[in-house]
Amino acid sequence: MKFEVTILGNSSATPIFHRNPTSQILNINERLLMIDCGEGTQQQMLRYGIKYHKIDHIFISHLHGDHFFGLIGLISSMHLNGRVKPLCLFAPKELQEILDLQFKHSGTIIKFPIEFYATQVKNSEMILETNDFTVETIILNHRIPCTGFIFKQKIKLRKIIKEKTNQLEIPAAYYPLLKQGIDFTDTSGNIHKAADLTAEPDIPRSYAYCSDTVADGTYLHHLQDVNTLYHESTFMYDMVERAKETFHTTALEAGEIAKTTNVEKLLIGHFSARYRDLTPLLLEARSVFAESYLANEGETFMI
Ligand SMILES: [Zn+2]
Numbered sequence: 001m002k003f004e005v006t007i008l009g010n011s012s013a014t015p016i017f018h019r020n021p022t023s024q025i026l027n028i029n030e031r032l033l034m035i036d037c038g039e040g041t042q043q044q045m046l047r048y049g050i051k052y053h054k055i056d057h058i059f060i061s062h063l064h065g066d067h068f069f070g071l072i073g074l075i076s077s078m079h080l081n082g083r084v085k086p087l088c089l090f091a092p093k094e095l096q097e098i099l100d101l102q103f104k105h106s107g108t109i110i111k112f113p114i115e116f117y118a119t120q121v122k123n124s125e126m127i128l129e130t131n132d133f134t135v136e137t138i139i140l141n142h143r144i145p146c147t148g149f150i151f152k153q154k155i156k157l158r159k160i161i162k163e164k165t166n167q168l169e170i171p172a173a174y175y176p177l178l179k180q181g182i183d184f185t186d187t188s189g190n191i192h193k194a195a196d197l198t199a200e201p202d203i204p205r206s207y208a209y210c211s212d213t214v215a216d217g218t219y220l221h222h223l224q225d226v227n228t229l230y231h232e233s234t235f236m237y238d239m240v241e242r243a244k245e246t247f248h249t250t251a252l253e254a255g256e257i258a259k260t261t262n263v264e265k266l267l268i269g270h271f272s273a274r275y276r277d278l279t280p281l282l283l284e285a286r287s288v289f290a291e292s293y294l295a296n297e298g299e300t301f302m303i
């Protein structure tokens with residue numbers, strides 16, 4: 001099953017050096033989920049071939065503009081393109097008021113339902129569960145309420161080995177049972193072991209998204225053993241005092257978090273406008289955690 005993330009924006013605060021404010025697209029088996037929607041996100045979607053109609057879920061971490069100023073434009077474009085199916089929006093509750101005000105004064109009546117889910121600011125919670133995956137929030141520590149998100153694939157079913165099942169006459173209704181590991185008994189009473197006719201399922205994978213936060217350690221238990229961690233790394237460690245004042249993280253701290261929580265891969269992003277060249281941030285993260293990568297715009301990472 002496809003499980004990958006494409007970076008649309010990796011800049012903090014303002015667009016600069018051809019970098020855009022934060023947005024990412026998560027592809028879970030061809031269902032696209034958007035995480036944050038900074039200014040410029042629509043142009044980035046066009047640039048990287050992301051289709052509006054494939055997005056049914058949008059997750060907004062917090063209400064600093066670099067994480068949601070693109071949303072009103074995106075929703076308007078969906079409306080103008082004739083969308084009718086619902087859009088699920090997970091965000092701090094005040095976003096509802098902001099959107100309503102913008103639609104009210106522009107005389108816009110959106111033609112499709114927006115199913116708004118107000119995220120809690122004090123406690124982590126599961127906000128979405130489908131057949132394939134779950135989404136939980138992570139309470140981060142920023143200047144205003146901010147949640148990260150963790151996307152987890154569900155435990156999967158065993159995989160049918162067709163070369164073996166084709167040799168038997170197995171009624172269609174038995175296949176779901178075989179995938180659950182239940183043996184098949186044929187009409188003569190012979191038992192065929194599910195373990196022989198099926199292969200082990202893929203191990204479920206997970207992606208954690210930690211946008212703006214000070215690296216205070218309070219949320220690390222959520223990140224333990226995730227496969228891919230995105231963590232903001234606004235500054236380098238020589239700016240750690242500035243990072244603490246503004247409730248942000250340094251690349252070194254992001255690397256330490258990745259190491260402590262035993263993740264497989266770290267993506268760093270949300271870079272300050274003071275860095276034209278991002279290589280020093282990458283090297284700093286790699287000095288403590290080798291599997292660190294820059295969340296470069298347009299790049300897609302397998303999770
Ligand atoms: Zn930000």
Ligand SMILES: [Zn+2]
Nearest residue numbers: 062064142212
């Ligand atoms: Zn912020």
